[in-house]
Amino acid sequence: MQADLICVGNELLTGLIENINSGFLARRLWSAGIEVREAAVVADSTEAINTVLERALENSEIVIITGGLGPTDDDMTSEAVASALGLRLALDRNWLERIEKFFSGRGLKMTDNNRKQAMIPEGATLLKNHGGTAPGSIIKKEGRLIVMLPGPPNELIPMFDHSVLPVLKDFNRGSLSRLKTLKCCGIGESSLEDKIKNFGEWGLPPISYVARGYEVHLQIKGRGSEEEAAAAIEKAENRLRELLGDHIYGSDDDTLSGKVAELLTGQNITLSLAESCSGGLLSSLITDIPGSSMFYVGGMVAYSGEAKRGGLGVDKSLMVKEGQVSEPVAMALATGARAKFSSDLAVGITGIAGPDGGTPQKPVGLVYIALDNGRECYCKKLNLGGGRLAVKERTAQVALDMIRREALGVKRQQ
Amino acid sequence: MQADLICVGNELLTGLIENINSGFLARRLWSAGIEVREAAVVADSTEAINTVLERALENSEIVIITGGLGPTDDDMTSEAVASALGLRLALDRNWLERIEKFFSGRGLKMTDNNRKQAMIPEGATLLKNHGGTAPGSIIKKEGRLIVMLPGPPNELIPMFDHSVLPVLKDFNRGSLSRLKTLKCCGIGESSLEDKIKNFGEWGLPPISYVARGYEVHLQIKGRGSEEEAAAAIEKAENRLRELLGDHIYGSDDDTLSGKVAELLTGQNITLSLAESCSGGLLSSLITDIPGSSMFYVGGMVAYSGEAKRGGLGVDKSLMVKEGQVSEPVAMALATGARAKFSSDLAVGITGIAGPDGGTPQKPVGLVYIALDNGRECYCKKLNLGGGRLAVKERTAQVALDMIRREALGVKRQQ
Numbered sequence: 020m021q022a023d024l025i026c027v028g029n030e031l032l033t034g035l036i037e038n039i040n041s042g043f044l045a046r047r048l049w050s051a052g053i054e055v056r057e058a059a060v061v062a063d064s065t066e067a068i069n070t071v072l073e074r075a076l077e078n079s080e081i082v083i084i085t086g087g088l089g090p091t092d093d094d095m096t097s098e099a100v101a102s103a104l105g106l107r108l109a110l111d112r113n114w115l116e117r118i119e120k121f122f123s124g125r126g127l128k129m130t131d132n133n134r135k136q137a138m139i140p141e142g143a144t145l146l147k148n149h150g151g152t153a154p155g156s157i158i159k160k161e162g163r164l165i166v167m168l169p170g171p172p173n174e175l176i177p178m179f180d181h182s183v184l185p186v187l188k189d190f191n192r193g194s195l196s197r198l199k200t201l202k203c204c205g206i207g208e209s210s211l212e213d214k215i216k217n218f219g220e221w222g223l224p225p226i227s228y229v230a231r232g233y234e235v236h237l238q239i240k241g242r243g244s245e246e247e248a249a250a251a252i253e254k255a256e257n258r259l260r261e262l263l264g265d266h267i268y269g270s271d272d273d274t275l276s277g278k279v280a281e282l283l284t285g286q287n288i289t290l291s292l293a294e295s296c297s298g299g300l301l302s303s304l305i306t307d308i309p310g311s312s313m314f315y316v317g318g319m320v321a322y323s324g325e326a327k328r329g330g331l332g333v334d335k336s337l338m339v340k341e342g343q344v345s346e347p348v349a350m351a352l353a354t355g356a357r358a359k360f361s362s363d364l365a366v367g368i369t370g371i372a373g374p375d376g377g378t379p380q381k382p383v384g385l386v387y388i389a390l391d392n393g394r395e396c397y398c399k400k401l402n403l404g405g406g407r408l409a410v411k412e413r414t415a416q417v418a419l420d421m422i423r424r425e426a427l428g429v430k431r432q433q
Numbered sequence: 434m435q436a437d438l439i440c441v442g443n444e445l446l447t448g449l450i451e452n453i454n455s456g457f458l459a460r461r462l463w464s465a466g467i468e469v470r471e472a473a474v475v476a477d478s479t480e481a482i483n484t485v486l487e488r489a490l491e492n493s494e495i496v497i498i499t500g501g502l503g504p505t506d507d508d509m510t511s512e513a514v515a516s517a518l519g520l521r522l523a524l525d526r527n528w529l530e531r532i533e534k535f536f537s538g539r540g541l542k543m544t545d546n547n548r549k550q551a552m553i554p555e556g557a558t559l560l561k562n563h564g565g566t567a568p569g570s571i572i573k574k575e576g577r578l579i580v581m582l583p584g585p586p587n588e589l590i591p592m593f594d595h596s597v598l599p600v601l602k603d604f605n606r607g608s609l610s611r612l613k614t615l616k617c618c619g620i621g622e623s624s625l626e627d628k629i630k631n632f633g634e635w636g637l638p639p640i641s642y643v644a645r646g647y648e649v650h651l652q653i654k655g656r657g658s659e660e661e662a663a664a665a666i667e668k669a670e671n672r673l674r675e676l677l678g679d680h681i682y683g684s685d686d687d688t689l690s691g692k693v694a695e696l697l698t699g700q701n702i703t704l705s706l707a708e709s710c711s712g713g714l715l716s717s718l719i720t721d722i723p724g725s726s727m728f729y730v731g732g733m734v735a736y737s738g739e740a741k742r743g744g745l746g747v748d749k750s751l752m753v754k755e756g757q758v759s760e761p762v763a764m765a766l767a768t769g770a771r772a773k774f775s776s777d778l779a780v781g782i783t784g785i786a787g788p789d790g791g792t793p794q795k796p797v798g799l800v801y802i803a804l805d806n807g808r809e810c811y812c813k814k815l816n817l818g819g820g821r822l823a824v825k826e827r828t829a830q831v832a833l834d835m836i837r838r839e840a841l842g843v844k845r846q847q
Contacts, residue, residue, distance in 0.1 A: 032471075033460070033652060035650060054446070058445075058473070229444060236449060303825070322730060323726070408721060
């Protein structure tokens with residue numbers, strides 16, 4: 020079973036808003052066994068929406084349209100969909116009441132424009148919207164399912180997960196595709212390629228993969244009945260786990276920082292950080308995880324030599340002798356942070372993020388990451404490329420992987 | 434003049450890769466006076482590419498196709514474009530030599546698959562690719578311009594900027610649309626709406642806007658000849674600057690942290706941070722800016738009470754009396770950081786990012802941000818919504834705006 024996605028909005032076509040709905044919907048649809056045939060972005064214009072909608076209905080059983088459900092004159096998705104499907108727009112009194120309540124509850128007056136949001140194509144089933152007044156809905160017509168969703172992700176995502184996904188799973192009984200993503204780190208794209216190059220010959224379902232900085236994500240596609248798809252994915256997953264071992268840190272919605280949080284919280288291990296070239300990014304990734312205050316004590320962003328000395332007790336003569344970007348200074352940062360914050364583990368990072376500050380001996384991208392666990396302190400040296408933001412990102416990823424391996428007690432990588 | 438965008442790739446249709454090329458190309462095309470009619474994502478299939486390409490050529494003078502130029506069997510963009518345009522594919526010996534050099538330069542052996550990347554539609558002009566072996570090219574045919582670009586943004590972006598943009602500007606002489614984005618902060622979407630609600634009646638070109646957390650971005654569209662478009666935008670910009678004053682911090686590619694960096698560096702003002710609920714995000718945004726080590730001394734992520742006390746000298750009895758999330762503690766954090774790091778300015782942040790830790794008196798989203806400039810210390814209280822990541826993001830944005838206003842010497846906001 021296939022779906023077409025249509026994202027409506029002039030702001031998407033000028034690049035004012037990034038389109039994150041397409042990727043989200045694609046992943047969710049696959050998880051419901053539905054493949055995406057084509058994803059289009061079109062202008063706020065009845066004609067444009069009509070044309071692309073007719074095309075989509077010719078090709079796919081499911082069409083999902085996002086955006087253009089607001090109160091302004093530009094918003095014409097309901098109108099366009101009604102006209103393309105030959106349906107009348109009718110005032111939905113319950114929805115109008117809901118809009119009135121939404122405004123009065125916030126001490127605001129509803130404008131006449133908002134009344135437009137209660138004009139619904141006849142036969143459409145309205146969907147709950149906890150975040151706004153846009154009328155998401157589902158229309159079933161001639162064996163097709165047409166879903167209209169609001170553009171803002173904070174309205175679209177909960178609406179899709181709560182109200183649309185169950186309907187799609189029901190609509191799609193029988194014919195299934197399944198997708199599972201395995202997430203790896205600590206292995207380069209080319210070594211990974213080498214390990215899995217004969218994958219296609221082992222009678223396993225196809226896999227795709229993409230490098231995301233220091234991580235590689237592998238996607239397994241299973242097709243057939245629900246049982247066939249699940250069995251095919253399981254077989255491929257087992258084989259990949261044999262090949263990649265503890266490089267695989269998780270799957271699907273897992274994140275590396277989430278995995279680290281889970282491991283540290285589960286074992287009651289506390290952590291502190293001393294970051295130089297990563298500039299607080301590692302700390303920010305860790306604190307993105309709800310409940311990180313359970314294990315993360317605190318961190319220092321020691322951007323200047325003075326902060327390294329005064330803040331963490333790194334010996335000034337050591338910095339002069341070895342340079343601020345050196346293995347001994349990374350280790351002194353880790354040990355200093357561990358003492359200062361009284362944590363079980365501490366990570367110290369120093370490096371040159373660029374674009375300036377590099378020398379022939381110590382080029383941009385040279386980074387040292389040290390981990391002190393109280394029994395020993397060890398350090399990893401990296402030569403990273405790709406510019407300042409990529410250096411920061413990869414540094415944070417490698418540090419997370421070092422913490423993960425330390426918490427797992429698995430063998431260390433050089 | 435209009436363009437159609439076609440992004441080719443199964444990985445885009447499964448959501449394994451986020452599509453950032455569409456937004457980038459849309460913004461760049463507008464800057465060259467070209468509007469995007471439709472942006473489509475299709476599978477790696479000759480048939481799918483053919484269908485969407487024919488449709489695009491019927492509607493637009495310019496078609497840009499990204500992805501599917503790699504060496505694997507899945508990559509069939511060159512083939513599909515050649516067949517849709519009725520062109521032969523021919524081996525380009527110069528490109529083949531370039532590919533061979535690319536591999537030998539990295540100590541790798543070229544595979545037979547890579548030879549495929551030297552099969553180019555006849556009449557195509559090849560574009561330089563400093564980052565890889567994918568053959569980007571431009572084909573002119575019957576008054577249409579067809580541009581093929583590699584999918585990875587690190588290859589696509591420089592190729593587009595260096596080799597495609599000048600050709601497009603030349604191709605588009607005469608008919609022009611222009612786009613300018615003004616970026617604001619410190620004003621809510623609804624107050625902004627109120628200020629500009631009559632904009633359409635003042636004979637000015639249309640504007641669109643979008644809220645991005647604490648920022649609002651306004652996009653002005655000018656149409657007509659180059660002079661007409663520029664004059665229309667200038668007129669609208671002047672009016673918006675009158676209305677919005679110092680809420681406008683920059684335009685187009687400017688960022689709030691970049692603006693802060695520019696202001697502090699220009700005046701030789703140094704900065705330090707003490708973050709609690711923003712967890713290092715503010716520090717990371719600041720260190721994203723090249724040269725931030727010129728003004729940013731360092732920061733502390735004081736996630737625990739112990740880190741606040743031991744690291745920054747916040748009085749324990751103050752935290753017990755007022756609570757860790759309180760105005761006096763935010764101010765003590767700022768003052769503590771300023772003393773510890775010997776900086777001119779310091780910001781202290783404390784709050785509840787959630788989802789846990791809220792109480793009826795101090796709900797999730799309550800945040801205090803204090804700024805100490807040596808003469809005085811002042812504090813802003815926020816009640817933020819939208820979940821943990823949104824609270825972190827908005828906190829960092831508000832703090833950046835406070836630093837910006839302090840450095841500008843403009844009146845403080847409550």
